Amino acid sequence: MNTIKKIVLLVTVMIAISVSLAGTVIDEGLLLDGVEGVVRKVDKVDVWQFVPSEATALTDKITWPAGQTISLLPCSVLEQITTMAGEETEIEVRLWALFTAYDKHNYLYSVFFLPVKAQPAETEDNNTEENGSDDNGDDDDSIIPADILNQIKETKTPDLDKFRQLAKVTGDVNLIGRSGYLKQEGKLKFFQPDAFGRKIDRSQYRLLPCGPLKSAERKMQQAPGRQRYSVSGLVTEYKGRQYILLRRASRTYTHGNFTP
Numbered sequence: 398m399n400t401i402k403k404i405v406l407l408v409t410v411m412i413a414i415s416v417s418l419a420g421t422v423i424d425e426g427l428l429l430d431g432v433e434g435v436v437r438k439v440d441k442v443d444v445w446q447f448v449p450s451e452a453t454a455l456t457d458k459i460t461w462p463a464g465q466t467i468s469l470l471p472c473s474v475l476e477q478i479t480t481m482a483g484e485e486t487e488i489e490v491r492l493w494a495l496f497t498a499y500d501k502h503n504y505l506y507s508v509f510f511l512p513v514k515a516q517p518a519e520t521e522d523n524n525t526e527e528n529g530s531d532d533n534g535d536d537d538d539s540i541i542p543a544d545i546l547n548q549i550k551e552t553k554t555p556d557l558d559k560f561r562q563l564a565k566v567t568g569d570v571n572l573i574g575r576s577g578y579l580k581q582e583g584k585l586k587f588f589q590p591d592a593f594g595r596k597i598d599r600s601q602y603r604l605l606p607c608g609p610l611k612s613a614e615r616k617m618q619q620a621p622g623r624q625r626y627s628v629s630g631l632v633t634e635y636k637g638r639q640y641i642l643l644r645r646a647s648r649t650y651t652h653g654n655f656t657p
Contacts, residue, residue, distance in 0.1 A: 421459055423503045425608040429455075429494040433513055436469065436478050437487040443636075445469045445479065447492055447505055467505055470497065470605045470642070471635035473568045474507035481512060489513040497642070499606035506605070506631075506642055569633045572602070572641060576627050576649055579604070579613055586610070588628055588641055602632060602641035609643035616648060625649045 434449040446466040453461040469475050482488040490512055494505040577590035586604040604610050613626070630643040 422498050422501055423455060423459065423496045425496060425498045427455060427496045429453075429492060429496065429505060431491050431493055432461075433489070433491045435487050435489055436482070436492070436510075437466075438479075438482075445475060447494070450489075467503060469494075470504050470506045471603075471638070471640050472507055472605075472633040472642075473635065474510060476635050478507065478510055497605065497607035499608065499611055502606070504606055506607075569631050571629070572632045573629045574627050575629070576625055578623065579617060579626055579628075579646060586614075588626075588646075591625065600639060602630075602639050605640050605642045607642055609645055613643065613646040616646070620648075 432449050432453050433451070434447055437446050437448055438444070439446060446468055448466050449461055449463055452463045455461055478488060478490060490510045492505075492507060493509040494507045497504045497506055575590050577588055580587055580589055588602045588604060590600060590602075609630075617624070625648070626646045627649050628641070628643065628646045630641040630645075632639060632641050634640070
């Protein structure tokens, strides 16, 4: 019970401190491409924010002011960052991340980072090699969903091939077309896979705030009750807990057969 209360508290704090840049919600899937700044922990809770060191042009019309904070979503890369920070409450990094949008607020899903002060400048190439990046990376192996990649291409972000290579080292994986139930306990939302036609799976994936989650919630409100969904998304882990960044959640129907 204490664990659930802590999780709800973290979710509440994350929502409370999330911000839209200059009152404008950034489109979901926009890439933050190697921006330098500080990852900083919020006092007394395990919530981390990114603070850019300089003003950053995100699009032709939107500039992210220096010092403007944004919440980082729990994920494997954030755990790497916090591990490197150790006992410190902040660390200077260069960050690659994807914007998500939920309830008129933006968040960042971290994809890759480099410590700014801990290593010399040329370490970026070395670090990429050590993490197993391959200049001949295959698009089919990329963990970044195709629809998000298309959005990245539309923003004309440079070095897309390099970004795909960096993304491969996160350890995150795709969950594709897995059936189950979207549930909510208080402010905590999660996806519970069912066991139909498979061995029992008691995993629970906590749902990260994003546009597809908001869309799924609207569907649930229109037809309340126990409903099965086919879910696809990016699965990550943070401090022993599994999370999923939804790509889509489609309602499934039995059509009179024996499917639960």
